[in-house]
Amino acid sequence: ATEVTWWHAMGGELGTKLEEIVAGYNASQSDYVVTPVYKGSYAETMTAAIAAFRAGEQPEIVQVFEVGTGTMMAAKGAVYPVYQLMADMGAEFNPADYLPTVVGYYTDTEGNMLSMPFNSSTPILYYNKTAFEKAGLHPNTPPATWEDLEAYSRKIMESGAASCGFTTGWISWAQLENFSAWHNQPIGTLENGFGGLDTELTVNGPLQVKHWENLKKWQDEGVFSYGGPGGGADAPATFYTGECAMYMNSSASRAGVLANAKDFEVGFGMLPHYADVQPQNSIIGGATLWVLQGADEAQYKGVADFFTYLSSPEVQAGWHQFSGYLPITQAAYELGQSQGYYEANPGSDVAIKQMTLNPPTENSKGLRFGNYVQIRDVIDQEFQALLSGDKSAQQALDDLVSRGNQMLRDFQAANQ
Numbered sequence: 527a528t529e530v531t532w533w534h535a536m537g538g539e540l541g542t543k544l545e546e547i548v549a550g551y552n553a554s555q556s557d558y559v560v561t562p563v564y565k566g567s568y569a570e571t572m573t574a575a576i577a578a579f580r581a582g583e584q585p586e587i588v589q590v591f592e593v594g595t596g597t598m599m600a601a602k603g604a605v606y607p608v609y610q611l612m613a614d615m616g617a618e619f620n621p622a623d624y625l626p627t628v629v630g631y632y633t634d635t636e637g638n639m640l641s642m643p644f645n646s647s648t649p650i651l652y653y654n655k656t657a658f659e660k661a662g663l664h665p666n667t668p669p670a671t672w673e674d675l676e677a678y679s680r681k682i683m684e685s686g687a688a689s690c691g692f693t694t695g696w697i698s699w700a701q702l703e704n705f706s707a708w709h710n711q712p713i714g715t716l717e718n719g720f721g722g723l724d725t726e727l728t729v730n731g732p733l734q735v736k737h738w739e740n741l742k743k744w745q746d747e748g749v750f751s752y753g754g755p756g757g758g759a760d761a762p763a764t765f766y767t768g769e770c771a772m773y774m775n776s777s778a779s780r781a782g783v784l785a786n787a788k789d790f791e792v793g794f795g796m797l798p799h800y801a802d803v804q805p806q807n808s809i810i811g812g813a814t815l816w817v818l819q820g821a822d823e824a825q826y827k828g829v830a831d832f833f834t835y836l837s838s839p840e841v842q843a844g845w846h847q848f849s850g851y852l853p854i855t856q857a858a859y860e861l862g863q864s865q866g867y868y869e870a871n872p873g874s875d876v877a878i879k880q881m882t883l884n885p886p887t888e889n890s891k892g893l894r895f896g897n898y899v900q901i902r903d904v905i906d907q908e909f910q911a912l913l914s915g916d917k918s919a920q921q922a923l924d925d926l927v928s929r930g931n932q933m934l935r936d937f938q939a940a941n942q
């Protein structure tokens with residue numbers, strides 16, 4: 527059989543499920559064997575794939591997180607665009623089958639979809655219902671606003687129900703990018719970069735400054751517990767163990783939460799918003815599958831066949847329902863509805879409701895910036911400078927914008 531290699535970044539419960547899906551595909555036919563290889567975090571996986579491509583040792587498929595999209599789109603000689611691959615291999619591929627937000631994120635300015643949707647998410651709020659009850663809060667009412675979240679946190683801490691109010695994964699994704707979209711604030715000019723490479727970051731507006739100021743104050747007071755850079759590796763455990771009563775992270779953290787938060791009941795809610803701003807809609811995260819150049823025709827046929835399998839309503843619905851990733855296709859969503867999945871699993875539709883709460887504006891359809899994986903590191907560095915007291919929120923965000931803009935100019939110069 528023809529071999530196809532897939533580098534991915536799914537660890538823990540998600541990795542186990544991914545391997546099951548691949549095993550299901552391999553057992554379903556005998557022409558191709560797909561081998562999944564875990565390469566670490568999203569950033570590590572992407573870096574490894576770029577290095578492997580330079581060395582001529584790249585896999586056929588690589589899973590790239592949403593913020594790598596600008597860089598991948600510019601890497602023209604390295605990528606086999608999915609719309610073209612599917613057409614060349616005679617495989618059926620209709621972008622209209624996928625959720626519009628997902629399609630928009632991965633479609634180039636000519637209207638072509640360049641990568642294969644697989645695992646799109648959006649950040650949501652998880653909360654410890656048992657701690658809420660102990661603190662005299664209603665277990666079925668998550669905080670709607672940041673003001674409520676602060677007040678609930680203090681009540682929880684004072685009552686001894688938990689020692690910390692909340693934690694979060696992904697400062698960059700959850701507390702800056704999605705924070706901005708949710709409050710309808712621009713992340714960058716030119717429609718958050720969708721309008722061209724001449725874009726500049728704008729995340730140092732008054733609302734973002736106020737939010738980072740609050741996070742610093744709440745960290746100092748023990749209301750908030752910082753989970754570390756990148757995805758925030760320390761955040762999940764502080765929620766699972768009951769230390770922090772609330773937790774913001776990917777909708778796909780659901781699998782880990784349900785598997786590991788054993789001593790209390792978990793509730794699900796939308797992200798909080800500041801009381802004087804109406805929430806807009808959140809934006810997607812997660813990843814898509816990019817096909818790399820350099821393989822032979824038989825392997826690309828296998829890739830197309832595998833992608834068709836991955837997008838089938840049953841496989842996609844199974845992955846979505848297990849993981850908490852969004853149902854990528856309309857058909858997978860409808861299958862879940864007809865199975866009664868959403869009624870039977872309260873909170874499982876929070877992500878999709880939040881993402882589609884309002885029609886997206888220029889500020890809330892996503893982001894597309896080159897060098898953004900590196901800019902995410904700058905976001906983490908500036909946030910740490912804020913927490914350590916080296917910089918005010920305004921200074922940290924101003925510096926983030928000027929450092930980030932320099933990286934955007936470098937990218938523009940290299941890709942014009």
Ligand SMILES: O=P(O)(O)OC[C@H](O)CO
Binds near residue numbers: 591592645646647777
């Ligand atoms: O944890 P994921 O897969 O939902 O991804 C979160 C962020 O989008 C990564 O950039």
